[in-house]
Amino acid sequence: MQRILCLIFALIASTAVLGDPLPSWRDTENRKVIMDFVQRVTDPEHEDFVKASERIAVFDNDGTLWAEQPFYFQGLFAFDRIREMAPDHPDWAEQTSFKAVIEHDIPSIKAMKKETLLDLALTAHGDLNTDQFSEVVTHWLAVARHPTTGRAYTDMVYQPMLELLEYLRSQGFKTFIVSGGGTGFIRTFSEPVYGIPPEQVVGSSVQAKYRSNNGQPFLEKVPQLWFINDGPGKPVGIHQHIGRRPLLAVGNSDGDFEMLEWTSARQGPSLSILIHHDDDQREWAYDKNSGVGRLNRGLGEAADRGWLLVSMKQDWNRIFPQR
Amino acid sequence: MQRILCLIFALIASTAVLGDPLPSWRDTENRKVIMDFVQRVTDPEHEDFVKASERIAVFDNDGTLWAEQPFYFQGLFAFDRIREMAPDHPDWAEQTSFKAVIEHDIPSIKAMKKETLLDLALTAHGDLNTDQFSEVVTHWLAVARHPTTGRAYTDMVYQPMLELLEYLRSQGFKTFIVSGGGTGFIRTFSEPVYGIPPEQVVGSSVQAKYRSNNGQPFLEKVPQLWFINDGPGKPVGIHQHIGRRPLLAVGNSDGDFEMLEWTSARQGPSLSILIHHDDDQREWAYDKNSGVGRLNRGLGEAADRGWLLVSMKQDWNRIFPQR
Numbered sequence: 001m002q003r004i005l006c007l008i009f010a011l012i013a014s015t016a017v018l019g020d021p022l023p024s025w026r027d028t029e030n031r032k033v034i035m036d037f038v039q040r041v042t043d044p045e046h047e048d049f050v051k052a053s054e055r056i057a058v059f060d061n062d063g064t065l066w067a068e069q070p071f072y073f074q075g076l077f078a079f080d081r082i083r084e085m086a087p088d089h090p091d092w093a094e095q096t097s098f099k100a101v102i103e104h105d106i107p108s109i110k111a112m113k114k115e116t117l118l119d120l121a122l123t124a125h126g127d128l129n130t131d132q133f134s135e136v137v138t139h140w141l142a143v144a145r146h147p148t149t150g151r152a153y154t155d156m157v158y159q160p161m162l163e164l165l166e167y168l169r170s171q172g173f174k175t176f177i178v179s180g181g182g183t184g185f186i187r188t189f190s191e192p193v194y195g196i197p198p199e200q201v202v203g204s205s206v207q208a209k210y211r212s213n214n215g216q217p218f219l220e221k222v223p224q225l226w227f228i229n230d231g232p233g234k235p236v237g238i239h240q241h242i243g244r245r246p247l248l249a250v251g252n253s254d255g256d257f258e259m260l261e262w263t264s265a266r267q268g269p270s271l272s273i274l275i276h277h278d279d280d281q282r283e284w285a286y287d288k289n290s291g292v293g294r295l296n297r298g299l300g301e302a303a304d305r306g307w308l309l310v311s312m313k314q315d316w317n318r319i320f321p322q323r
Numbered sequence: 324m325q326r327i328l329c330l331i332f333a334l335i336a337s338t339a340v341l342g343d344p345l346p347s348w349r350d351t352e353n354r355k356v357i358m359d360f361v362q363r364v365t366d367p368e369h370e371d372f373v374k375a376s377e378r379i380a381v382f383d384n385d386g387t388l389w390a391e392q393p394f395y396f397q398g399l400f401a402f403d404r405i406r407e408m409a410p411d412h413p414d415w416a417e418q419t420s421f422k423a424v425i426e427h428d429i430p431s432i433k434a435m436k437k438e439t440l441l442d443l444a445l446t447a448h449g450d451l452n453t454d455q456f457s458e459v460v461t462h463w464l465a466v467a468r469h470p471t472t473g474r475a476y477t478d479m480v481y482q483p484m485l486e487l488l489e490y491l492r493s494q495g496f497k498t499f500i501v502s503g504g505g506t507g508f509i510r511t512f513s514e515p516v517y518g519i520p521p522e523q524v525v526g527s528s529v530q531a532k533y534r535s536n537n538g539q540p541f542l543e544k545v546p547q548l549w550f551i552n553d554g555p556g557k558p559v560g561i562h563q564h565i566g567r568r569p570l571l572a573v574g575n576s577d578g579d580f581e582m583l584e585w586t587s588a589r590q591g592p593s594l595s596i597l598i599h600h601d602d603d604q605r606e607w608a609y610d611k612n613s614g615v616g617r618l619n620r621g622l623g624e625a626a627d628r629g630w631l632l633v634s635m636k637q638d639w640n641r642i643f644p645q646r
Contacts, residue, residue, distance in 0.1 A: 053520060130562055174522070187566045197376060198566030199497070200522075208562055210555035210581055217581070217588050219562050226563070232533035239453055239531055239542050240549070241564060243510045243521030258533055258540070265540050 021167035024160040024318040030310050034164070037271045041247065042171045048269040052172035056246045058238060058259065059165070061179035061186055061203075063252040063293040064275050065194060066157040067146075069284045070106060071292055073153045074181050075117070077140050078124035079109070085124070110291045118225070121182075125206060126223025130184065133221055137188045154193050155323060158275075160316045161250075165194055173248070176200045178238055180230035180255050184221075202241040204229045234259035250275065253293040260298070260307055272307040274298050279313040344490035347483040347641040353633050357487070360594045364570065365494045371592040375495035379569045381561060381582065382488070384502035384509055384526075386575040386616040387598055388517060389480040390469075392607045393429060394615055396476045397504050398440070400463050401447035402432070408447070433614045441548070448529060449546025453507065456544055460511045477516050478646060481598075483639045484573075488517055496571070501561055502526045503553035503578050507544075525564040527552045557582035573598065576616040583621070583630055595630040597621050602636040 025031040040048040041055065062068040079101045082092075092098035097116050100108035109117075128136065141154055149156065165175050175196055177186055183203035190196040207222040229237040235258050238246065249256070249263035252275040260272035274295065278285050287295040302309045312319065348354040363371040364378065385391040402424045405415075415421035420439050423431040432440075451459065464477055472479065488498050498519055500509055506526035513519040530545040552560040558581050561569065572579070572586035575598040583595035597618065601608050610618040625632045635642065 053514070056522075176522075183563070183566065191376065199379075199499075199564065201566065205563060208559045210558045210585070217558070217585055219558060235533045235540070235542060236531045240506070240528060241522065243506065243524065262533070262540055 021170065022160065022163050024163055024316060026315055026317050028315050030308055030315045033308055034271070034273070037248070037269070038168065038171050041269055050247055050269065054244060054247060055168075055171070055173040056176065056242060056244050057165075057168050057173045057248040058176045058178040058202075058242075058246040058250070058263070059161070060251040060253070060256045060259070061177050061181050063277065064158075064250055064256075065161050065165075065177070066153070067283065068293050069286070070147065071109065072181065073156075074185050075109075075121070076147075076153075077137065077144070077185070078121050079104075080140060080144065081124040081136070082120060085127075122206065122223040122225070125182065125184075126221050128221055130208060130219040130221060133184055134188050137185055141189055151320070151323070154189050156320060157193060158312075158316075159318050159321045161275075162194065162321065164250075165196070168248070169195065174200065176202060176238075176242060176246075178229065178234055178249075178259060179203045180228070180234075182206075183229075202229060202237045204233075230255045232258045235262035238262065245270075247271070249273070251298075252277065253295050254297050255293075257298050261305075264305060264307070272305070273310055274302055274307055275310050276312065278311050279316075279319070281313075282319045283312055344493065345483065345486050347486055347639060349638055349640050351638050353631055353638045356631055357594070357596070360571070360592070361491065361494050364592055373570055373592065377567065377570060378491075378494070378496040379499065379565060379567050380488075380491050380496045380571040381499045381501040381525075381565075381569045381573070381586070382484070383574040383576070383579045383582070384500050384504050386600065387481075387573055387579075388484050388488075388500070389476070390606065391616050392609070393470065394432065395504065396479075397508050398432075398444070399470075399476075400460065400467070400508070401444050402427075403463060403467065404447040404459070405443065408450075445529065445546040445548070448505065448508075449544050451544055453531060453542040453544060456507055457511050460508055464512055474643070474646070477512050479643060480516060481635075481639075482641050482644045484598075485517065485644065487573075488519070491571070492518065497523065499523045499525060499561075499565060499569075501552065501557055501572075501582060503551070503557075505529075506552075525552060525560045527556075553578045555581045558585035561585065568593075570594070572596070574621075575600065576618050577620050578616075580621050584628075587628060587630070595628070596633055597625055597630055598633050599635065601634050602639075602642070604636075605642045606635055 022031060040046045041050040043049055059065055062072050082098065082101045086092055086102050092102065097112060097120055101120060144153060145151065146153060146156055169175055177190060177196055179186055181203050183201055183205045186203055187198040187201045190198065190201050205226045207224045207226045208219045209222050211218055211220050227237065234256065245266040246263045248271045249260050250273040251260055263270050264272050277283060277287065286293065287299055345354060363369045364373040366372055382388055385395050405421065405424045409415055409425050415425065420435060420443055424443060467476060468474065469476060469479055492498055500513060500519055502509055504526050506524055506528045509526055510521040510524050513521065513524050528549045530547045530549045531542045532545050534541055534543050550560065568589040569586045571594045572583050573596040574583055586593050587595050600606060600610065609616065610622055
């Protein structure tokens with residue numbers, strides 16, 4: 001008898017909690033496709049049923065879970081940090097790339113080669129042990145404000161994506177971030193902001209070295225790349241870290257192309273989603289020609305590949321969380 | 324009312340399930356220390372309480388979760404695979420290291436330099452894509468038998484450790500394997516055998532490359548090392564993969580020394596455990612002078628460092644699961 005009462009109670013509770021799991025998604029075809037997919041793979045009676053342990057959902061971060069304009073937020077962090085470090089490095093004033101950063105010259109920064117940006121990033125991210133680095137990022141996220149919206153960066157996450165993450169988890173999915181951004185950077189806020197624990201963050205990273213100071217061990221961040229989790233690196237990162245093929249993948253740029261391709265090539269059901277930044281009123285509108293978050297190949301091939309192209313303008317009734 | 328009945332039912336159920344969570348552990352001081360530790364960190368009223376998300380438990384694999392004599396089981400797999408590949412490589416018969424493997428010359432193999440063994444391992448582990456590799460390992464584990472016990476290798480896991488893993492998970496811990504062995508190798512059996520999903524296996528690995536064959540993407544295993552998760556590499560692997568300091572760590576050899584040191588240096592409570600192979604009747608007895616799973620520094624420093632030294636002979640009433 002208690003068992004039956006428990007079951008009834010559990011049913012009432014789960015229905016009440018669910019209600020509409022995606023209130024910031026308009027009642028469009030895309031929303032329907034997402035919810036139908038989740039219902040199919042979680043229904044033990046359906047031929048597309050996938051057991052819970054295989055329900056791996058991977059999300060890009062920049063431009064997918066939070067905004068990325070006028071420049072990747074981690075880049076803005078790195079530039080702030082370089083300006084902070086600059087007084088100890090008078091020689092930087094003579095170097096074009098450092099000079100552009102010190103003088104807040106965003107157009108020059110955007111025109112930089114990838115290698116130059118990488119060098120800047122390595123300079124800004126090395127020189128600390130892993131605990132110190134987390135503290136520096138946590139402090140920056142607490143005090144820094146976005147140059148045009150004035151919001152904290154962690155308030156510039158997409159409300160519809162927060163709801164999608166929570167909805168998937170409520171349906172037995174395990175949610176991962178698979179980002180070109182730095183693993184250590186994202187981990188400082190992934191759990192409180194996205195509900196994704198540090199061990200489910202797969203990103204780019206520098207090497208680390210185990211060292212000791214008077215018997216106190218620490219991990220030194222070595223300013224040398226260990227792994228770039230971008231483009232064809234994303235399926236590799238997924239393999240090395242997760243070891244299973246995703247059931248669902250969400251990205252927004254050509255850096256996510258291979259991750260979506262890899263997900264779509266899964267045997268059995270899968271869902272690949274691209275977020276299209278087409279709302280210049282509430283966010284930004286950019287795709288083929290953007291220096292940040294370029295979406296060109298994905299935009300052209302999404303329809304043929306059966307990938308969902310989500311329009312921020314049409315599919316979402318709200319972009320950012322209410323403050 | 325339903326809520327109260329549910330609570331009562333949940334309490335009865337959990338007590339019934341728990342019973343004695345460690346039936347294969349004798350009633351010794353070591354068992355008491357482990358259970359006291361778990362009770363302290365899970366008791367919200369205790370000053371040592373640790374919230375569930377921080378309850379990370381890491382386990383070495385070879386010699387900690389399963390046996391490793393007469394040689395690391397993954398090595399035995401690699402040697403079997405080299406013998407299988409040998410007919411296509413007639414030149415191997417001329418090379419000392421391959422010759423030793425082909426002729427089952429275990430003493431020569433044990434006397435090999437690390438670099439030589441690594442070359443053999445890379446040869447045996449490359450040359451396949453990641454899906455093919457999983458199939459080859461799964462097949463091997465199904466048919467191969469241990470040379471002296473005649474058991475399947477996955478039956479040579481330690482029953483007391485299976486119970487400890489399950490007990491920790493029942494108390495809100497997240498259990499990880501942190502092994503010098505290959506991530507892809509261990510992942511083929513970690514979930515059915517240990518209850519540890521692939522994404523919670525941190526090991527050594529070769530590089531992988533995203534490739535495509537007639538539009539079908541695959542991940543090629545490149546026979547080049549990506550990461551060696553051993554010794555000082557273990558805290559690095561823990562950092563890169565998990566991103567949190569473990570609360571509890573279990574190992575059995577000096578390759579686990581830094582992992583235990585890193586765990587012990589955690590702020591707040593922690594427990595570091597070494598499994599001592601001292602039972603030559605039911606398993607094997609080896610430590611300071613062993614070529615496999617050498618335990619020298621750890622044995623000397625365990626007491627001073629407050630690490631638990633578990634005696635297989637005295638603390639365990641059973642070694643392997645009943646078949």
